[in-house]
Amino acid sequence: MKSNARESIVNAAVYLFNHKGFKGTSVRDISEKARSNAANISYYFGNKEGLLEHCFTSYYEGYLREMEKGISYLEDGAVRCLKKTLEKIMYYQFENIQLTRMIVREMSLDSQMVREVMSTYGMKEKYYFQQIFEHGFNNGEFRNDAAGYYLLQLKGLLTMPFLNTHYLTEVLYLIPQEQYFADKYLQELYSWVDGRMSSQQNRDQVLTALS
Amino acid sequence: MKSNARESIVNAAVYLFNHKGFKGTSVRDISEKARSNAANISYYFGNKEGLLEHCFTSYYEGYLREMEKGISYLEDGAVRCLKKTLEKIMYYQFENIQLTRMIVREMSLDSQMVREVMSTYGMKEKYYFQQIFEHGFNNGEFRNDAAGYYLLQLKGLLTMPFLNTHYLTEVLYLIPQEQYFADKYLQELYSWVDGRMSSQQNRDQVLTALS
Numbered sequence: 002m003k004s005n006a007r008e009s010i011v012n013a014a015v016y017l018f019n020h021k022g023f024k025g026t027s028v029r030d031i032s033e034k035a036r037s038n039a040a041n042i043s044y045y046f047g048n049k050e051g052l053l054e055h056c057f058t059s060y061y062e063g064y065l066r067e068m069e070k071g072i073s074y075l076e077d078g079a080v081r082c083l084k085k086t087l088e089k090i091m092y093y094q095f096e097n098i099q100l101t102r103m104i105v106r107e108m109s110l111d112s113q114m115v116r117e118v119m120s121t122y123g124m125k126e127k128y129y130f131q132q133i134f135e136h137g138f139n140n141g142e143f144r145n146d147a148a149g150y151y152l153l154q155l156k157g158l159l160t161m162p163f164l165n166t167h168y169l170t171e172v173l174y175l176i177p178q179e180q181y182f183a184d185k186y187l188q189e190l191y192s193w194v195d196g197r198m199s200s201q202q203n204r205d206q207v208l209t210a211l212s
Numbered sequence: 213m214k215s216n217a218r219e220s221i222v223n224a225a226v227y228l229f230n231h232k233g234f235k236g237t238s239v240r241d242i243s244e245k246a247r248s249n250a251a252n253i254s255y256y257f258g259n260k261e262g263l264l265e266h267c268f269t270s271y272y273e274g275y276l277r278e279m280e281k282g283i284s285y286l287e288d289g290a291v292r293c294l295k296k297t298l299e300k301i302m303y304y305q306f307e308n309i310q311l312t313r314m315i316v317r318e319m320s321l322d323s324q325m326v327r328e329v330m331s332t333y334g335m336k337e338k339y340y341f342q343q344i345f346e347h348g349f350n351n352g353e354f355r356n357d358a359a360g361y362y363l364l365q366l367k368g369l370l371t372m373p374f375l376n377t378h379y380l381t382e383v384l385y386l387i388p389q390e391q392y393f394a395d396k397y398l399q400e401l402y403s404w405v406d407g408r409m410s411s412q413q414n415r416d417q418v419l420t421a422l423s
Contacts, residue, residue, distance in 0.1 A: 019322075020322065021235075022233060022234075022235050022321065023233075024232075024233050024235050024236040025235040102320075106317070106320050106321075108376070108378075108379065109313075109317050109320075109375045109376060109377075109378075110233065110317075111230075111231065111377075111378055115378060116378070116382065119378065119379060119382045119383050120382065123379060123382070123383040124383060127383055127384070147396075147400065149384045149385075149386055150396065150397070150400050152384060153372060153373070153380065153384060153386065153397075153400075154369060154372070154400060154404070156372065156376065156379065157368045157369050157371070157372030157376075158365060158368050158369070160368070160372075160375075160376075161364060161365070161367065161368030161371075161372075162364070164320045164371075164375060165319070165320060165367065165368075165371075166320075166322075167319075167320075167322055167326060167327070167330060168319065168330060168334060168367065169364065171327065171330045171331065171334070172330050172334040172335060172338055173338070173360045173363060173364060174360070175360055175364065185358075185361065186361070186364075189358065189361050189364075189365060192408055193365070193404075193407075193408060196404075196407030196408040197403055197404060197407040197408065
């Protein structure tokens with residue numbers, strides 16, 4: 002019963018932060034939407050900031066767990082490991098689509114909390130990706146020309162469907178909530194890995210496979 | 213004198229919307245920051261929403277003018293035209309970096325204004341890109357496998373540095389305000405066009421040029 006109340010509060014907060022923004026949402030809005038007492042919010046999370054912090058923490062801990070599952074494929078080669086990692090991340094994000102939307106948008110703001118999240122979770126995410134990249138640079142699977150920019154593009158591609166949901170639906174007529182979209186988008190990420198990151202030798206194999 | 217007051221109001225609003233969010237900014241904040249009378253804001257823009265609308269309109273009109281300059285290269289082939297268009301867009305965005313940051317973040321919200329902007333400017337942008345894509349599909353320069361997904365990725369790559377400025381600086385140690393970054397990032401976009409969109413025949417030429 003108690004964990005239900007906690008969960009309802011989190012779900013209500015994610016919904017409201019997505020629709021009205023963090024600053025536009027009051028503790029009263031959340032307690033009304035969650036059909037919970039405002040005192041519960043302060044008991045579980047302290048205040049609205051504490052609730053947001055909880056969302057960040059639970060999102061990134063789940064995210065990094067999925068990355069770790071992907072990293073475990075490193076022995077199978079960097080390309081396969083990177084693709085597995087992207088798969089784990091994308092499906093995690095699609096399974097938590099509302100939370101992901103809220104987090105990626107909040108991350109675009111400049112706040113103390115965002116800085117703290119970046120210095121812990123952001124650095125850890127970067128470290129994991131770099132392990133995969135280094136492996137691929139060392140064994141010749143990846144072109145070693147722009148590691149920082151690879152990560153930049155990857156992050157852009159990973160967050161795009163969640164930051165721009167309305168653009169997807171209203172302009173491109175794509176439906177990010179559908180399994181079909183998730184699968185197809187993941188294929189696009191794989192193509193990016195093959196087309197952009199893979200070394201020439203590797204790309205020759207891809208081109209041959211395509212022809 | 214009058215146009216200066218108007219410009220100060222817009223600059224102050226863009227700054228505050230970026231730092232405190234649209235909802236977290238009051239008309240009084242804007243008038244104080246712009247050292248202007250609140251009555252001026254209502255005279256020029258009606259209200260805070262009118263000011264935001266003005267920002268959207270002036271951003272997208274400039275954006276589409278730059279796209280049109282790029283489109284004029286269509287006779288030189290789709291790859292060259294797309295690259296020119298990306299160049300025009302990127303430099304426009306880097307020249308208006310604060311405004312761009314504000315717009316791309318606001319576009320991730322769900323509001324009446326965002327819907328209106330998408331149904332006019334978003335559709336026009338899509339139409340321009342499609343003209344380039346169609347040209348490339350028809351003359352064999354582009355692989356015709358996923359037009360909607362190309363646009364999705366392109367938009368993700370075009371907006372990434374502005375949506376995630378703090379990630380760039382704090383995690384990747386890249387400085388998006390610098391000319392060097394703009395130039396290097398544009399090269400990454402070109403590589404994406406060559407690696408992902410170009411047809412096999414075209415990619416063979418690129419691979420030969422790279423070797």
